[in-house]
Amino acid sequence: MESKDKLPKTDVQAALPRAGQERDEDLRQRRLVFYEHDVAQLDAELDAYLELSSARCALLIDREGHLVTRRGEPVSSSVESISALVAGSFAATKEMARLLGENEFTIMFHQGARDSIQLQLVGERALLATVFDQRTNLGMVRFYAQEAGRKLAAIMADVTSRKDKGPELGGDFGESAQAALDKLF
Amino acid sequence: MVQINFAQKTVNAKVVYYGPGMSGKTTNLEVVHQKAPNENRGNLTSISTDGDRTLFFDYMPLDLGTVAGMRTCFQLYTVPGQVYYNSTRKLVLQGVDGVIFVADSSPGSMEGNLESLRNLEENLNEYGKSLATTAFVIQYNKRDIPGALSVAELDAALNPHKVPTFEAVAATGQGVFPTLKALASVVLKNLMAEAAQSQQVSAALPAQRALPVAAAAPVPVGAAAAQPPMRATVVPPPGNPTPNTVAPVAPAYPAASPTAAGRPGLGQTNFHQRPGTKPGGFSPGVAPAARPAPVPQPSRPRAAAPAVKAPVKSGNGRMVTIVGAALVLGAGAIFALLKFL
Numbered sequence: 427m428e429s430k431d432k433l434p435k436t437d438v439q440a441a442l443p444r445a446g447q448e449r450d451e452d453l454r455q456r457r458l459v460f461y462e463h464d465v466a467q468l469d470a471e472l473d474a475y476l477e478l479s480s481a482r483c484a485l486l487i488d489r490e491g492h493l494v495t496r497r498g499e500p501v502s503s504s505v506e507s508i509s510a511l512v513a514g515s516f517a518a519t520k521e522m523a524r525l526l527g528e529n530e531f532t533i534m535f536h537q538g539a540r541d542s543i544q545l546q547l548v549g550e551r552a553l554l555a556t557v558f559d560q561r562t563n564l565g566m567v568r569f570y571a572q573e574a575g576r577k578l579a580a581i582m583a584d585v586t587s588r589k590d591k592g593p594e595l596g597g598d599f600g601e602s603a604q605a606a607l608d609k610l611f
Numbered sequence: 612m613v614q615i616n617f618a619q620k621t622v623n624a625k626v627v628y629y630g631p632g633m634s635g636k637t638t639n640l641e642v643v644h645q646k647a648p649n650e651n652r653g654n655l656t657s658i659s660t661d662g663d664r665t666l667f668f669d670y671m672p673l674d675l676g677t678v679a680g681m682r683t684c685f686q687l688y689t690v691p692g693q694v695y696y697n698s699t700r701k702l703v704l705q706g707v708d709g710v711i712f713v714a715d716s717s718p719g720s721m722e723g724n725l726e727s728l729r730n731l732e733e734n735l736n737e738y739g740k741s742l743a744t745t746a747f748v749i750q751y752n753k754r755d756i757p758g759a760l761s762v763a764e765l766d767a768a769l770n771p772h773k774v775p776t777f778e779a780v781a782a783t784g785q786g787v788f789p790t791l792k793a794l795a796s797v798v799l800k801n802l803m804a805e806a807a808q809s810q811q812v813s814a815a816l817p818a819q820r821a822l823p824v825a826a827a828a829p830v831p832v833g834a835a836a837a838q839p840p841m842r843a844t845v846v847p848p849p850g851n852p853t854p855n856t857v858a859p860v861a862p863a864y865p866a867a868s869p870t871a872a873g874r875p876g877l878g879q880t881n882f883h884q885r886p887g888t889k890p891g892g893f894s895p896g897v898a899p900a901a902r903p904a905p906v907p908q909p910s911r912p913r914a915a916a917p918a919v920k921a922p923v924k925s926g927n928g929r930m931v932t933i934v935g936a937a938l939v940l941g942a943g944a945i946f947a948l949l950k951f952l
Contacts, residue, residue: 458615459616492686503654511658594807602679
């Protein structure tokens with residue numbers, strides 16, 4: 427008798443993983459829209475994480491390098507430049523992982539004389555950058571970041587996958603943006 | 612991918628300057644950085660080699676200002692043009708909303724332009740996009756070079772999609788802003804079209820849950836002002852011998868010629884930032900919310916920590932148990948061995 431796993435795959439069975447991949451790709455391509463309550467939830471998680479880890483500052487960044495939200499002490503430089511560099515750095519690391527046969531590295535750490543930064547993947551679409559100094563240590567940050575990462579990933583998954591969108595940009599946004607472009611250039 | 616954040620009142624779009632090596636992508640960005648008003652430009656960050664060739668990307672945020680209540684910002688990136696750096700070029704394209712292809716008009720550069728355009732299409736395809744579906748304009752740069760390829764010739768070879776094209780001499784600033792303006796316009800049009808489409812889809816779906824967005828939308832932006840503003844890094848003035856800084860001066864045009872005489876290849880990697888604006892000007896920091904400013908106390912409160920630290924203690928307890936069990940078993944084994952002997 428032929429075992430079950432040796433049965434030839436039907437078209438439906440063969441299509442299932444492909445459908446799953448297409449769905450993942452679809453989610454990755456979807457535009458990110460954050461509403462007030464999304465960011466409030468993310469902020470609450472980041473605040474709790476900062477309190478426990480005693481880190482200085484936490485930035486949640488999407489993988490394209492756009493900042494989602496920032497909590498904690500202000501950083502001393504352009505937070506948008508930092509976001510772009512974090513995303514670029516993570517993307518480069520992913521390529522490195524791929525060359526080594528890994529899917530991706532989920533955590534990166536850079537140590538400085540005064541401040542250090544840990545970068546961590548949050549779900550499919552976001553990165554958590556934690557800046558910390560001598561008031562805490564890497565072990566504490568890494569320990570609490572794992573739990574925080576899971577909670578943040580759950581919120582981000584809701585943001586990414588929801589279909590019933592709230593209000594989009596107003597109808598006058600396009601015209602106003604064009605007027606702003608004319609003024610700037 | 613455009614990010615819309617109704618909580619922070621921001622719209623962020625990503626624009627990438629693409630093209631063959633030495634075609635003038637970084638020069639375009641430098642001109643935007645020099646000539647954009649102070650309140651609109653952020654820092655120009657470059658990751659380049661010792662010889663000033665782009666290694667990973669150049670980056671600069673350009674703030675369009677508050678548009679219909681949303682701070683709208685274009686994140687401008689360049690890619691390294693050299694063929695060798697394709698993997699990093701591909702990474703920069705991730706989530707791109709619009710591409711400016713900077714073509715070199717110099718005689719003999721057609722093959723490089725074509726190769727770069729093919730490469731752009733391939734890399735976009737890897738992200739499920741294509742030139743036909745992405746906001747895209749072409750800039751024919753270095754129009755002042757003697758014997759430059761004709762626009763008709765360039766058009767025939769490089770513009771099968773009939774997208775808007777612009778003649779430019781980026782080193783003098785000519786044609787830089789019209790190119791960027793045209794692309795920004797297409798990106799915003801695409802954004803509005805997507806939003807309209809999304810609204811139609813939402814209207815077609817049954818209202819499964821009511822989002823509290825209506826009440827949340829009018830956020831008082833003034834609440835953000837409580838936190839100290841972000842400070843832009845100030846780079847030493849031109850002439851400073853520090854290798855990691857570059858004077859914000861447009862390179863002389865001859866140096867940007869394809870001979871690469873003034874821009875050797877691989878060398879020490881530089882990371883430098885050029886100041887965007889005067890302190891207190893364009894501050895790209897997001898609106899910080901209710902988290903209190905750092906309290907001037909010697910140590911941060913850790914009252915809440917013990918409850919979560921418990922697992923660490925229980926981990927230690929488990930370790931003691933395991934070590935104890937191992938010792939007992941070891942002693943038993945030795946005893947049995949001695950008895951056997």
